[in-house]
Amino acid sequence: MYVPMKQVVNLFSLFIVLFCTILLSSCKEEIMHRGRTPLVSVGKEYLYVEDVQRFYAANPPAADSAQYVNDYINRWVEEALFYNVALRNVPSSQEIDKMVDSYRRSLVLNIYQEGLVEQHLRSEISPEEVEAFYKANSPMFEVEEPIMRGVFVRVPKKAPQLASLRKWYKSRSIDDLEKLEKYSIANDVVYEYFAETWNKVSDIAAKAPITEQDMLQRLLRSAAIEFNDADYLYFVSVDSVLDKGKLKPVELVDAEIRGLLVNTKKVDFIKSKKRVLYDEALKSGNIKYYNK
Secondary structure, eight states: OOOOHHHHHHHHHHHHHHHHHHHHHHTTOOOOOTTOOEEEEETTEEEEHHHHHHHHHHSOOSSOHHHHHHHHHHHHHHHHHHHHHHHHHOSOSHHHHHHHHHHHHHHHHHHHHHHHIIIIIHHHOOHHHHHHHHHHTGGGGBOSSOEEEEEEEEEETTOSOHHHHHHHTTOOOHHHHHHHHHHHHHTTOEEEEEEEEEEEHHHHHTTTTSOHHHHHHHHHHOSEEEEEOSSEEEEEEEEEEEOTTSBOOTTTSHHHHHHHHHHHHHHHHHHHHHHHHHHHHHHHTOOOOSOO
């Protein structure tokens, strides 16, 4: 994102002023900052220049970067002050420690569980299972709006070799596609190859002087169409077109189906893993019941 030079200078000046202030006060304090540059402190809590720089890099402002940084520092100070007051007014931290431990335990378990599911369960789902689910739940996979696979080309009317271009954009041979790609680089041509992925007809129509409905009607009659405006010629060649209400190809929804199957099997899968661990631990003596 572009930041005006004046704002960059203001931001740099702000850092310099703050840094000099810190240097003057650092002689009075002997605190380990581990190579970081303190910017402001509230009690024993510090905000460092490096923290602000990371925040700025991750969340660049739209304008007035100096004010943006200053607002961030002020918010940090206010929150730190409020937190210190909260610490003094919370009667016991033991309950909070228990909640933190419980949350950490749940987080670790969830991450491990998801890793197990992804590593083992998803890979165990066969193409036959995917196909069976697809057939049994076909209404779920109807096309919401027309989609297509193919090639889109926009070329200046005065470009050379238009006769060759008309041949190349319809072809799917590697040789012709390479010629089309080289031609597009040399002649200010917009060239999009999506013969192996599905695009919305509306997205392709938006790149040309034609409505989605007109493009769809023409593509349903012919696999290659051509139209123009004052400056450009437009070529569209399709391998497949699916109108609204048609079934999406199974390969298009394969990942979605696998996700649905994983969710239905996840509970039993995790239960079986826990049972195996329990049996192994009981056998090895890692589990001991003291009330039996």
